[in-house]
Amino acid sequence: MTRTLKNVFRLGRKELWSLARDPMMMILIFYVFTVSIYTAATSQPETMHNAAIAIVDEDNSPLSARISSAFYPPEFTRPKMITQRETDPGMDRGEFTFVLNIPPNFQRDVLASRNPEIQLNIDATRMSQAFTGNSYIQQVVLAEINEFVHRYRSTEALPVDLALRIRFNPTLEQSWFGSIAEVINSVAMLSIILTGAALIREREHGTIEHLLVMPITPGEIMASKICAMGLVVLAATALSLHLVVRGLLQVPIEGSILLFLCGTVLCLFAMTSMGIYMATVARSMPQFGLLLMLTIMPMNMLSGGRTPRESMPELVQDLMQVVPTTHFVELGQAILFRGAGIETVWKPFLALFIIGILLSMLSLQRFRKTISQLA
Incomplete structure (x- = not known):
């Protein structure tokens, strides 16, 4: 041995x-x-990290401010508030991957159930972020709108409250x-x-x-x-x-x-x-x-x-x-x-x-x- x-x-x-x-x-x-x-x-291609986003806020309402504040690091950079004229030049220079355009009277039309539209401009040359960010931004915007409408129109609390807890990787x-x-x-x-x-x-x-x-x-x-x-x-x-x-x-x-x-x-x-x-x-x-x-x-x-x-x-x-x-x-x-x-x-x-x-x-x-x- x-x-x-x-x-x-x-x-x-x-x-x-x-x-x-x-x-x-x-x-x-x-x-x-x-x-x-x-x-x-x-x-990781499916990860949103410091994606450059700009917002054209033509409504200047509490709802549009709520949507603008929903994008923050590390998934996105701090949103830059720009005008409509700055959209195309900024995307041509590669400054923004996403530009979210909130139209005038957006909050009023939402509360009146007129189904207004928000325009999302995407720089698809950044393929990985463009593909992932498209659905991610849609989810963020819809979630903020739904919560705003619910709180504005209803004073009753929901019978069920979902408490979401993420373990091991919060x-x-x-x-x-x-x-x-x-x-x-x-x-x-x-x-x-x-x-x-x-x-x-x-x-x-x-x-x-x-x-x-x-x-x-x-x-x-x-x-x-x-x-x-x-x-x-x-x-x-x-x-x-x-x-x-x-x-x-x-x-x-x-x-x-x-x-x-x-x-x-x-x-x-x-x-x-x-x-x-x-x-x-x-x-x-x-x-x-x-x-x-x-x-x-x-x-x-x-x-x-x-x-x-x-x-x-x-x-x-x-x-x-x-x-x-x-x-x-x-x-x-x-x-x-x-x-x-x-x-x-x-x-x-x-x-x-x-x-x-x-x-x-x-x-x-x-x-x-x-x-x-x-x-």
Whole structure:
């Protein structure tokens, strides 16, 4: 047992030195856990953030003032009050994405049930904000009009009062969700890439034959690669959570980071084993890259990190239960967003452990078969 641990330690140290001498892999690790997370969190196309809006108020009534005051940061900039003549030049210069034109006698016509119209001018060259802002502004304007009309015409209180409370993300900041989801996806992607590339690099450089003549077993070779690459991804995940997510993006983390990292260890155990298996199937790095695309993309899209699993067909939900990222997303969101403890997330922990054991056994069997063909 002691000899096995020494062999795994020495081989793992060799893997770390080999990784440190690979500048492209080091750049990839840095990019995935810094720039990629930041861009995924801050460039959400469905998010309204500091959209430039101007208002032409030709009514100057309490209702028009109420509508004007309904647009405020961070979704919009402070509305700029302009005249009708300033609308076209301002939009031509790109100063405004939206210009809301409230016509004269608007409040009077609303109270008289004459169905007046408000004109909304949109700069569609800013496609992401234009598409989202159109429906958002309509909802804001209609909500303000309905509440104003109800209070003006009726003095009776409604029999039901809707109290809306948003938990875990009260301001609905997309960056909070986007950053955590990207961290989870990065762990899954990088763990497969690093272990698979390490094994293929050994084969392409011919050093796998050197390992075969040494007094070590295939299990020790596989364990060293899993431990070394898993340790790198684990350290990068911890630093990314502290420096990028909590530090740069100011995302509040409710739960225990230590508990999340324990779940990350189980996910790394499963995903690195999968990387070893894929590396034994592929014959070269280009083939491994193609196989990686066919594996990573479906896992990221269907594991619940981008879209809730409840919105997917039941068949897809059942099939994704055998994928490690599904349970990693579940425990990651529960711990980091909701502050869940081990009493809540023990099921995904157990599922990850079982899947990891099965994948490691399958990968070891495939790895031994590959080694025997080379010997």
